[in-house]
Amino acid sequence: MDLKVCCFGYSKTSTSLPVSPPTPIRSKSQASILSSSSSSSSSSSSSSASPKSFFKPRSFRSLPSNWRSFNSIKSQSQPQNSSFHILNDGFVLEDVPHLTNFLPDLPSYPNPLQKKTQSYGLVKKTFVTTEDVVAENIVVQKDSPRGVHFRRAGPREKVYFKSDEVRACIVTCGGLCPGINTVIRELVCALNYMYGVDDILGIEGGYRGFYSKNTLTLTTKVVNDIHKRGGTFLKTSRGGHDTKKIVDNIQDRGINQVYIIGGDGTQKGAALIYKEVEKRGLQVAVAGIPKTIDNDIAVIDKSFGFDTAVEEAQRAIHAAHVEVESVENGVGIVKLMGRYSGFIAMYATLASRDVDCCLIPESPFYLEGKGGLFQFVEQRLKENGHIVIVLAEGAGQDYVAKDIHAAGDKDASGNKLLLDVGLWLSEKFKAYFTKGQKMEINLKYIDPTYMIRAIPSNASDNIYCTLLAHSAVHGAMAGYTGFTVGPVNSKHAYIPISRVTEVQNTVKLRERMWARLLASTNQPSFLDCNEEQETVVDGMTVGVNNNGCSAM
Numbered sequence: 001m002d003l004k005v006c007c008f009g010y011s012k013t014s015t016s017l018p019v020s021p022p023t024p025i026r027s028k029s030q031a032s033i034l035s036s037s038s039s040s041s042s043s044s045s046s047s048s049a050s051p052k053s054f055f056k057p058r059s060f061r062s063l064p065s066n067w068r069s070f071n072s073i074k075s076q077s078q079p080q081n082s083s084f085h086i087l088n089d090g091f092v093l094e095d096v097p098h099l100t101n102f103l104p105d106l107p108s109y110p111n112p113l114q115k116k117t118q119s120y121g122l123v124k125k126t127f128v129t130t131e132d133v134v135a136e137n138i139v140v141q142k143d144s145p146r147g148v149h150f151r152r153a154g155p156r157e158k159v160y161f162k163s164d165e166v167r168a169c170i171v172t173c174g175g176l177c178p179g180i181n182t183v184i185r186e187l188v189c190a191l192n193y194m195y196g197v198d199d200i201l202g203i204e205g206g207y208r209g210f211y212s213k214n215t216l217t218l219t220t221k222v223v224n225d226i227h228k229r230g231g232t233f234l235k236t237s238r239g240g241h242d243t244k245k246i247v248d249n250i251q252d253r254g255i256n257q258v259y260i261i262g263g264d265g266t267q268k269g270a271a272l273i274y275k276e277v278e279k280r281g282l283q284v285a286v287a288g289i290p291k292t293i294d295n296d297i298a299v300i301d302k303s304f305g306f307d308t309a310v311e312e313a314q315r316a317i318h319a320a321h322v323e324v325e326s327v328e329n330g331v332g333i334v335k336l337m338g339r340y341s342g343f344i345a346m347y348a349t350l351a352s353r354d355v356d357c358c359l360i361p362e363s364p365f366y367l368e369g370k371g372g373l374f375q376f377v378e379q380r381l382k383e384n385g386h387i388v389i390v391l392a393e394g395a396g397q398d399y400v401a402k403d404i405h406a407a408g409d410k411d412a413s414g415n416k417l418l419l420d421v422g423l424w425l426s427e428k429f430k431a432y433f434t435k436g437q438k439m440e441i442n443l444k445y446i447d448p449t450y451m452i453r454a455i456p457s458n459a460s461d462n463i464y465c466t467l468l469a470h471s472a473v474h475g476a477m478a479g480y481t482g483f484t485v486g487p488v489n490s491k492h493a494y495i496p497i498s499r500v501t502e503v504q505n506t507v508k509l510r511e512r513m514w515a516r517l518l519a520s521t522n523q524p525s526f527l528d529c530n531e532e533q534e535t536v537v538d539g540m541t542v543g544v545n546n547n548g549c550s551a552m
């Protein structure tokens with residue numbers, strides 16, 4: 001047989017996973033707690049319907065002569081908590097867990113979308129099959145291995161929940177982002193309109209809300225207008241993740257589908273909840289929906305709200321440009337969000353064309369001397385009479401901390417609290433130009449960070465949020481769990497949570513987008529041009545020749 005199947009983290013078979021005996025039922029949890037011995041009036045047995053029999057070897061090409069070693073593929077990404085299915089032509093499926101992995105006798109039912117009266121009645125191919133996958137890399141070389149794939153998101157022929165036995169909950173955690181309310185609204189509508197679920201709870205105030213607050217009842221009527229508002233209808237918080245208390249609460253309330261909207265920290269919390277649910281043998285699907293204004297979540301094309309944020313940032317940049325154009329030696333500084341990732345700053349700069357210089361966390365800069373920021377600003381002021389600088393809030397943090405001897409404080413989730421680099425830079429410019437009597441400058445510092453984050457999502461983000469919500473609901477109803485949804489090369493996929501939390505998405509200085517930005521602003525790269533030396537770029541040490549170009 002020419003099929004290689006490899007599993008990491010847990011076994012795909014049911015034998016190696018402990019399944020807890022049924023625990024006493026306290027509320028609606030009857031449907032939520034199924035032991036391996038449970039049986040019910042299933043329309044089909046899970047052993048044939050469960051997604052274990054996918055990717056039959058006959059569906060794939062035979063071994064190419066220059067097939068690279070299994071290890072090289074495995075080492076590209078090796079999630080702790082997902083299973084790999086590797087075929088010998090270099091095809092890798094990074095699969096997401098399924099409830100039948102630890103509840104092998106779980107009954108399945110025909111998907112209610114099969115009814116012709118439902119919204120999907122006319123769709124040519126209603127259901128995504130077990131063989132539909134999404135490729136992580138679409139730029140490939142001839143004869144290169146087929147690489148990593150994820151399961152395509154969408155409705156499945158069989159579901160593992162009866163509609164009237166679903167008790168779903170939704171929680172939002174971490175910072176705000178345009179579009180959260182749209183996701184909440186669309187989760188409720190998708191559950192209700194497509195799957196006939198009418199028992200949906202809102203967990204208020206982030207993870208801590210599971211154990212410290214009463215729930216809200218969410219109906220399509222309650223959420224009808226919330227997408228028109230910024231923020232989160234369910235409120236949010238940082239800190240307060242206590243896996244045991246959260247899962248106790250899920251169990252006590254009889255919740256069997258958990259939709260978790262949040263950033264990288266939230267997704268790490270979701271992975272822990274999934275693991276605990278699995279340990280307890282509960283029929284609870286855990287679905288993560290990635291949210292981050294910083295666009296710092298790996299694997300997915302981009303995060304929802306990002307487009308809206310970039311669009312809104314234009315308004316601030318435009319205001320800065322108008323201000324500095326109208327005075328002599330105008331210096332405009334606009335600070336945008338981006339703790340470790342400068343995507344908003346980079347895209348807003350590229351979109352605007354009014355920006356002379358963009359500073360991001362990934363690209364260290366310096367002020368004094370040849371190739372430094374002071375020299376560049378002075379030159380642009382002499383040439384144009386004004387300059388606009390866009391600054392991601394996480395840029396130059398080490399530089400600032402060293403300069404002002406700041407201690408590294410943290411927020412409730414353990415994230416480093418940032419120093420105000422915009423204020424710091426403003427003072428530095430004033431000291432250099434005005435106090436140093438070089439020239440009188442007119443400095444305007446604009447900090448629109450929270451204004452950008454607090455607005456409702458724009459049209460394209462609204463559509464994106466709808467797709468995310470639908471994908472999450474289809475996945476949970478189909479029995480998938482411990483997954484995150486998101487577009488990979490513009491096709492929505494189910495991605496193992498661990499895969500999106502192991503690294504952060506950052507701007508890569510050695511990729512083309514940053515080069516496009518440098519070409520567009522014609523700003524310095526801040527690589528030291530004076531001598532041949534080594535510098536750290538994208539976490540790698542590279543040689544830099546005396547033109548400031550990478551020598552590798």
Ligand SMILES: Nc1ncnc2c1ncn2[C@@H]1O[C@H](COP(=O)(O)OP(=O)(O)OP(=O)(O)O)[C@@H](O)[C@H]1O
Binds near residue numbers: 206239268294
């Ligand atoms: N490593 C972790 N393990 C478990 N829970 C975590 C972890 N990191 C963060 N959390 C929890 O996730 C929630 C949100 O985390 P955090 O404040 O870091 O925001 P986030 O989800 O990363 O979103 P963003 O950074 O985009 O605002 C908090 O309740 C926090 O306790």
Ligand SMILES: O=P(O)(O)OC[C@H]1O[C@](O)(CO)[C@@H](O)[C@@H]1O
Binds near residue numbers: 292337453
């Ligand atoms: O002040 P808060 O709400 O903690 O959020 C600030 C942080 O949240 C983020 O928007 C990420 O969600 C960062 O860009 C920012 O540093």
Ligand SMILES: [Mg+2]
Binds near residue numbers: 174263264265
């Ligand atoms: Mg985060």
